[in-house]
Amino acid sequence: MSATSDNPNLLDVDDARALLREHTISPTEQRVEIARVMFARHQHLSAEQILGRLVQHSSHVSKATVYNTLKLFAEKGLVREVVIDPTKLFYDSNLNPHHHLFHTDTGELEDVDPARVDISHLPPLPEGKELLGVDVIIRVSDRKA
Structure with a gap:
């Protein structure tokens, strides 16, 4: 996959x-217009x-x-939903497996290499359940002086 040479923020049609x-x-x-934005590069977008x-690219796609489409992309395994809180998705x-660092001041979300997070003790799983994954969201903000 590659972004267009005239616009690196859009995937080639x-x-x-x-x-x-x-x-x-x-x-x-x-769907193609949404995919062009979403898959131009690895990124986290609401x-x-x-x-x-x-809208910036003069596309006329409704909010609904x-x-x-994003729900469909998630169901088909094209994107992963990252729930920051009930109002931020x-x-x-x-x-690829990774965790996240969420900047509460700016709303920016960035990837964290899973090798940089040590998860050593998980609780026992309920009977008949299997572990599918562990998602860590580290919340940070600017220090208050």
């Missing part, structure tokens, strides 16, 4: 269509941020379509 088809998603015009970028295009 043909690459976006191919990515959607590869994940058995019908490449409608709106639905509102994606909508804002679409953005939310529904980001979509992460980096599917």
